[in-house]
Amino acid sequence: xxxxxxxxxxxxxxxxxxxxxxxxxxxxxxxxxxxxxxxxxxxxxxxxxxxxxxxxxxxxxxxxxxxxxxxxxxxxxxxxxxxxxxxxxxxxxxxxxxxxxxxxxxxxxxxxxxxxxxxxxxxxxxxxxxxxxxxxxxxxxxxxxxxxxxxxxxxxxxxxxxxxxxxxxxxxxxxxxxxxxxxxxxxxxxxxxxxxxxxxxxxxxxxxxxxxxxxxxxxxxxxxxxxxxxxxxxxxxxxxxxxxxxxxxxxxxxxxxxxxxxxxxxxxxxxxxxxxxxxxxxxxxxxxxxxxxxxxxxxxxxxxxxxxxxxxxxxxxxxxxxxxxxxxxxxxxxxxxxxxxxxxxxxxxxxxxxxxxxxxxxxxxxxxxxxxxxxxxxxxxxxxxxxxxxxxxxxxxxxxxxxxxxxxxxxxxxxxxxxxxxxxxxxxx
Amino acid sequence: xxxxxxxxxxxxxxxxxxxxxxxxxxxxxxxxxxxxxxxxxxxxxxxxxxxxxxxxxxxxxxxxxxxxxxxxxxxxxxxxxxxxxxxxxxxxxxxxxxxxxxxxxxxxxxxxxxxxxxxxxxxxxxxxxxxxxxxxxxxxxxxxxxxxxxxxxxxxxxxxxxxxxxxxxxxxxxxxxxxxxxxxxxxxxxxxxxxxxxxxxxxxxxxxxxxxxxxxxxxxxxxxxxxxxxxxxxxxxxxxxxxxxxxxxxxxxxxxxxxxxxxxxxxxxxxxxxxxxxxxxxxxxxxxxxxxxxxxxxxxxxxxxxxxxxxxxxxxxxxxxxxxxxxxxxxxxxxxxxxxxxxxxxxxxxxxxxxxxxxxxxxxxxxxxxxxxxxxxxxxxxxxxxxxxxxxxxxxxxxxxxxxxxxxxxxxxxxxxxxxxxxxxxxxx
Numbered sequence: 001x002x003x004x005x006x007x008x009x010x011x012x013x014x015x016x017x018x019x020x021x022x023x024x025x026x027x028x029x030x031x032x033x034x035x036x037x038x039x040x041x042x043x044x045x046x047x048x049x050x051x052x053x054x055x056x057x058x059x060x061x062x063x064x065x066x067x068x069x070x071x072x073x074x075x076x077x078x079x080x081x082x083x084x085x086x087x088x089x090x091x092x093x094x095x096x097x098x099x100x101x102x103x104x105x106x107x108x109x110x111x112x113x114x115x116x117x118x119x120x121x122x123x124x125x126x127x128x129x130x131x132x133x134x135x136x137x138x139x140x141x142x143x144x145x146x147x148x149x150x151x152x153x154x155x156x157x158x159x160x161x162x163x164x165x166x167x168x169x170x171x172x173x174x175x176x177x178x179x180x181x182x183x184x185x186x187x188x189x190x191x192x193x194x195x196x197x198x199x200x201x202x203x204x205x206x207x208x209x210x211x212x213x214x215x216x217x218x219x220x221x222x223x224x225x226x227x228x229x230x231x232x233x234x235x236x237x238x239x240x241x242x243x244x245x246x247x248x249x250x251x252x253x254x255x256x257x258x259x260x261x262x263x264x265x266x267x268x269x270x271x272x273x274x275x276x277x278x279x280x281x282x283x284x285x286x287x288x289x290x291x292x293x294x295x296x297x298x299x300x301x302x303x304x305x306x307x308x309x310x311x312x313x314x315x316x317x318x319x320x321x322x323x324x325x326x327x328x329x330x331x332x333x334x335x336x337x338x339x340x341x342x343x344x345x346x347x348x349x350x351x352x353x354x355x356x357x358x359x360x361x362x363x364x365x366x367x368x369x370x371x372x373x374x375x376x377x378x379x380x381x382x383x384x385x386x387x388x389x390x391x392x393x394x395x396x397x398x399x400x401x402x403x404x405x406x407x408x409x410x411x412x413x414x415x416x417x418x419x420x421x422x423x424x425x426x427x428x429x
Numbered sequence: 430x431x432x433x434x435x436x437x438x439x440x441x442x443x444x445x446x447x448x449x450x451x452x453x454x455x456x457x458x459x460x461x462x463x464x465x466x467x468x469x470x471x472x473x474x475x476x477x478x479x480x481x482x483x484x485x486x487x488x489x490x491x492x493x494x495x496x497x498x499x500x501x502x503x504x505x506x507x508x509x510x511x512x513x514x515x516x517x518x519x520x521x522x523x524x525x526x527x528x529x530x531x532x533x534x535x536x537x538x539x540x541x542x543x544x545x546x547x548x549x550x551x552x553x554x555x556x557x558x559x560x561x562x563x564x565x566x567x568x569x570x571x572x573x574x575x576x577x578x579x580x581x582x583x584x585x586x587x588x589x590x591x592x593x594x595x596x597x598x599x600x601x602x603x604x605x606x607x608x609x610x611x612x613x614x615x616x617x618x619x620x621x622x623x624x625x626x627x628x629x630x631x632x633x634x635x636x637x638x639x640x641x642x643x644x645x646x647x648x649x650x651x652x653x654x655x656x657x658x659x660x661x662x663x664x665x666x667x668x669x670x671x672x673x674x675x676x677x678x679x680x681x682x683x684x685x686x687x688x689x690x691x692x693x694x695x696x697x698x699x700x701x702x703x704x705x706x707x708x709x710x711x712x713x714x715x716x717x718x719x720x721x722x723x724x725x726x727x728x729x730x731x732x733x734x735x736x737x738x739x740x741x742x743x744x745x746x747x748x749x750x751x752x753x754x755x756x757x758x759x760x761x762x763x764x765x766x767x768x769x770x771x772x773x774x775x776x777x778x779x780x781x782x783x784x785x786x787x788x789x790x791x792x793x794x795x796x797x798x799x800x801x802x803x804x805x806x807x808x809x810x811x812x813x814x815x816x817x818x819x820x821x822x823x824x825x826x827x828x829x830x831x832x833x834x835x836x837x838x839x840x841x842x843x844x845x846x847x848x849x850x851x852x853x854x855x856x857x858x
Contacts, residue, residue, distance in 0.1 A: 022721065026578050033577060033759050130575075136722040138575030146559075146567030148462060149455050149742040275728075278707065292451065292735030293565040299704075299726035306721030313578040323752060330462050 005038045005320060008068040008099075010090050011079035012045035012052065015104065018305030019077060019312055021054035026313065034320040042068035065090055075100040075126075075319055077312060083107030095119045095127065102315040104131030104308050107197075110206035113213065113220040117327040127327040128315035133207040134159060134284040136307025137300040138314060143214040143288070144329040150290035152215040154255035159207040159265075161282035161302040162190045162198035163230050163250040168280040171242065176235045189282055200229035201250065201265040208252040208263045211286075213328050216256055216336065223340040226264035232423060233267055237353060240381065240394055241269055241425075247277045248425060262341035268428035269351050276428070344403035349378070351396055353423040354412070358384065358391040362417045366393065373408040375400045390419065396427070434467045434749060437497040437528075439519050440508035441474035441485065444533065447734030448506060448741055450483035455742065463749040471497035494519055504529040504555075504748055506741060512536030524548045524556065531744040533560030533737050536626075539635035542642065542649040546756040556756040557744035562636040563588060563713040565736025566729040567743060572643040572717070573758040579719035581644040583684040588636040588694075590711035590731040591619045591627040592659050592679040597709040600671065605664045618711060629658035630679065630694040637681040637692045640715075642757050645685055645767065652769040655693040661852060662696060666782060669810070669823055670698055670854075676706045677854060691770035697857035698780050705857070773832035778807070780825055782852040783841070787813065787820040791846045795822065802837040804829045819848065825856070 007023065009016055023030075023040060031037055043056060044065040062068050065086070069076065076094040078101060080087045087108050094101050096119065103109070109116070109129050120127035130140045134157070143152070158164050162184060169180045181199075184190035190198060197203050205227050209220050230250050241248050246269045254263045270277040275297065279285040284302025289295055301307040318325075328335060356362045363382070370377065379396040397405075405424065413421045436452065438445055452459075452469060460466055472485060473494040491497050494515070498505065505523040507530060509516045516537050523530050525548065532538070538545070538558050549556035559569045563586070572581070587593050591613060598609045610628075613619035619627060626632050634656050638649050659679050670677050675698045683692045699706040704726065708714040713731025718724055730736040747754075757764060785791045792811070799806065808825040826834075834853065842850045 018721075022578070030578060032763060136725060138571055138725075141575055142567055142571075145746065146570055146743045147739060148746055149451070149459060150739055275707070278704065290739070292447075293739035294730040294733075294736055295728075296565060296567075297726070297728035299728070301723040304723075307723055310576060310579055310719070310722035314575045317574065317577055321752070321754075323750070325750075334461060 005036045005075070006041045006071070006073040007038055007075055007077070008042040008071065008073035009040065009077045009079065010044045010065045010068060011077075011081065012043060012056065013079070014305050015308050016045065016077070016079040017052045017054050017056070019079060019309045020056060022309045022313060030317065030320070034317060036320045038320070041073055042071045044068050066093065069093055069097060069099065073099060075102060075316065078103040078105060081105050081107070083111050088112060091116060091127075092119065095123050095125055098123050098125055100126040100128070100319050102128045102312055102319070104129065104312060106132035106203070106206040106210060110209040110220060113210070113327070114332070117332050120327050121332055124324060126319050126324060128318060129210070129327070130315050131308045131311035133210050134286055134298070135161075135300065135302040135304065136310045137284060137286060137298045137302070138311065139286050139298055140210070140214055141314070142296075142298065143211070147288065147290055147293055147296065148329065150293045152288060152290045154253070154289045155211045155215050155286060156251055156253040157286035158249055158276065158279050158284055159204040159252040159286070159302070160198055160250060161284055162195065163204075164280070164284075165189045165282045167230060167233065167238070167248055167250065170233075170235055171238050171247065174235065177231070177233060199231050201227045204250060204252040204265045205263070208254050208265060211252075212254040212261060212263055213335070215254065215288075216261070216338065217328070217330055217334070218261065218336045218338055221261055221263060221338070221340070225262055225340055225343050226266055226346070228266040230267055234423065236392065237351075237423060237425065240353075241351070244269075244396070245272050246270060247272050249276060249279075251276070251428065256338065257341050259338065260341035261338035262346070267425050269425050270428045344401060346402045347399045349397060349399050349427040349429065350405060351425040351427060352394070354393040354395075355419040356391055356393060357417045357419065358389050359417060362391070363393065365415060365417070366412055369408050369412050370397070373400075373404040375404055375408060434465045434504070435470045435500070435502040436467055437471040437473075437500065437502035437505045438469065438508065439473045439494045439497060439505060440510065441472060441481065442508070443734050444737050445474065445506070445508040446481045446483050446485070448508060448738045449485060451738045451742060459746065459749070463746060465749045467749070470502055471500045473497050495522065498522055498526060498528065502528060504531060504745065507532040507534060510534050510536070512540050517541060520545060520556075521548065524552050524554055527552050527554055529555040529557070529748050531557045531741055531748070533558065533741060535561035535632070535635040535639060539638040539649060542639070542756070543761070546761050549756050550761055553753060555748050555753060557747060558639070558756070559744050560737045560740035562639050563715055563727070564729065564731040564733065565739045566713060566715060566727045566731070567740065568715050568727055569639070569643055570743070571725075571727065572640070576717065576719055576722055576725065577758065579722045581717060581719045583682070583718045584640045584644050584715065585680055585682040586715035587678055587705065587708050587713055588633040588681040588715070588731070589627055589679060590713055591624065592633070593709070593713075594618045594711045596659060596662065596667070596677055596679065599662075599664055599667050600676065603664065606660070606662060628660050630656045633679060633681040633694045634692070637683050637694060640681075641683040641690060641692055642764070644683065644717075645690070645765065646757070646759055646763070647690065647765045647767050650690055650692060650767070650769070654691055654769055654772050655695055655775070657695040659696055663852065665821065666780075666852060666854065669782075670780070673698075673825070674701050675699060676701050678705060678708075680705070680857065685767065686770050688767065689770035690767035691775070696854050698854050699857045773830060775831045776828045778826060778828050778856040778858065779834060780854040780856060781823070783822040783824075784848040785820055785822060786846045786848065787818050788846060791820070792822065794844060794846070795841055798837050798841050799826070802829075802833040804833055804837060
């Protein structure tokens with residue numbers, strides 16, 4: 001590596017622009033710490049003249065991102081963020097040309113990680129993506145390096161700040177999902193045009209995939225065991241959870257059960273007094289269970305230009321120190337491939353909310369069906385609806401399998417007295 | 430580095446013995462991940478035939494630790510743990526002979542870190558001590574690598590599991606300090622013979638010194654701004670804190686205030702609902718405030734053979750990957766040296782407990798003195814003692830400087846109606 005290290009940045013949105021600013025600001029510090037001079041030799045974005053928070057040097061601006069690659073930088077920051085298309089093309093071309101790549105693009109890694117890893121290894125360059133999971137929290141390097149001799153049993157956490165903000169705000173303000181989403185969009189915590197990928201668990205699931213690979217030394221999986229978002233969480237559920245001493249959180253989890261990989265993202269009821277029950281607002285948290293280290297928790301800001309830049313620059317420092325390393329810690333060939341866990345066997349205590357007509361026999365019909373599927377009830381709360389002839393029935397069940405509850409709910413949901421499909425929230429333990 | 434990597438272990442107590450076991454057990458995994466074969470070529474302890482949890486290979490046992498060094502290992506694990514004497518001699522000799530050193534010995538690093546760093550750099554070997562602070566939590570590498578381009582403003586946390594266990598247990602069982610200490614000793618959470626270094630804050634202070642160096646790129650300091658332990662925390666204080674919605678925690682803190690280094694360890698009253706107020710038992714937690722990363726929290730088991738071995742092996746992996754690095758992240762020459770912050774200016778809201786004779790005029794005398802030193806009272810609780818003629822007065826003050834409160838307490842403590850020196854606990858904000 002030459003002493004003068006050439007950097008290209010593709011994408012100058014909120015993240016890219018902040019990164020550009022940080023690189024210029026921390027230039028001297030980085031040089032001191034690594035002994036390498038750094039130099040931004042090319043930047044690219046759609047619009048050269050867009051108003052940006054931090055002024056860019058237009059002399060090194062290229063409308064075509066591939067013109068930056070042609071300038072032969074040592075490293076490219078890909079900060080556009082699409083899971084395919086131009087982002088993939090840029091990363092691919094860079095790696096093929098022996099250029100290190102640093103990216104916060106979780107969707108890309110979760111989708112094409114296996115392929116891109118082989119490409120990086122083949123060309124003997126780094127592909128670093130610390131910023132792709134949990135923003136400023138150094139979770140990937142913790143798994144890849146610090147805990148690398150541990151046997152990781154399970155990783156779980158709050159991996160999406162948007163949904164955590166919405167759930168927290170619903171509880172605090174007593175406002176419904178739509179109102180709070182609108183507020184989150186105004187504050188920049190949720191995407192203004194299409195917030196779907198945060199809300200439906202897709203974003204968190206991409207992060208779970210990456211965490212699995214590093215935790216279990218496995219290839220990125222393609223099966224989706226269970227992915228549910230928070231779109232159907234009603235303010236009613238939040239209030240009732242509150243009465244039960246619980247809180248609703250969207251959790252991402254991954255673990256190996258009898259050698260099968262079980263990746264999932266879904267809302268959970270968690271104890272208000274638990275650690276995870278107190279990670280609120282836009283914060284992210286990851287809990288690692290390893291042997292012999294025990295439980296390790298990392299918490300921090302999961303998004304935003306500052307935390308993301310911190311992780312992007314930690315990747316740069318890693319590259320500057322000349323640490324060529326396999327993207328997933330060990331050579332691609334050694335990565336294992338696990339079969340998926342059968343969701344039907346997943347067993348949980350459940351929170352169920354039924355919206356029904358307030359007519360005689362409704363309750364007995366539901367309890368009959370539950371009994372038929374051997375689902376036993378731990379707690380039952382019935383509240384009359386605001387309008388007459390409607391009732392809300394809440395049940396907390398003992399542990400039951402997904403197979404049984406899904407079959408059972410299918411029948412109950414079809415019943416003429418059922419006003420809308422039952423809400424099911426798993427209880428975290 | 431040769432492909433066959435030779436390892437020596439000096440010290441086969443709880444930690445050393447477990448490490449020996451882990452190294453044997455993880456041999457294959459380490460080889461897979463690093464491409465290096467590892468081989469334990471020598472072990473040493475006082476007693477060859479002592480009963481140990483994991484059986485040792487007596488063929489590689491040497492009564493004299495320097496005989497292990499003579500076998501020319503590539504790395505030595507120093508796991509005896511004394512701040513001087515034999516530990517220092519072993520580390521010194523190893524470094525001088527071009528042998529990498531890995532140690533969990535916080536006392537040694539906090540005392541001789543500057544000298545040993547120069548020695549390591551001169552001989553171009555690693556001196557790694559991840560396990561010296563907060564057990565299995567990868568806090569040092571997080572500061573040294575992952576957050577290395579951040580400007581760290583403040584680091585604080587619960588750095589000693591023994592004291593945290595005692596405080597938690599006092600609250601939970603309503604038993605006094607002595608009883609709980611005895612229990613902690615029986616459970617192995619406190620040293621059986623001399624627990625003083627945990628209780629008086631010394632252990633936490635050593636960790637604070639190491640955290641400062643990595644956070645602020647500075648030499649290990651020698652001044653002790655403020656070090657207080659938990660020996661004087663009474664069950665009364667715990668109960669009253671509880672009534673006030675607070676908990677007592679022994680915190681370690683370091684920050685730069687106007688370019689002056691302020692390192693301190695002392696009990697704090699923290700909000701029961703706060704994050705730090707809910708880190709209980711033997712858990713450790715470190716909170717890093719950095720820019721631009723924001724607040725980063727790491728929590729995990731702070732001691733014990735498992736977590737400590739996890740960190741010791743992470744150091745080994747680091748060495749095996751061939752990453753020769755300065756012990757404090759940057760060359761010794763570039764480390765700064767900060768002047769100490771003047772403790773007298775430290776300003777806090779305070780909890781004060783006075784034990785006094787229950788005679789007329791006592792209260793007015795105390796409030797008069799406080800007023801004289803411009804210490805204003807926010808809250809006052811007076812409770813009669815169990816025996817007549819004694820009273821306990823609790824005060825929560827507004828913010829006041831150490832200078833004023835110490836001067837004031839000196840006078841009050843001398844008063845003939847004061848039965849014992851006032852208890853002062855700073856309120857964390």
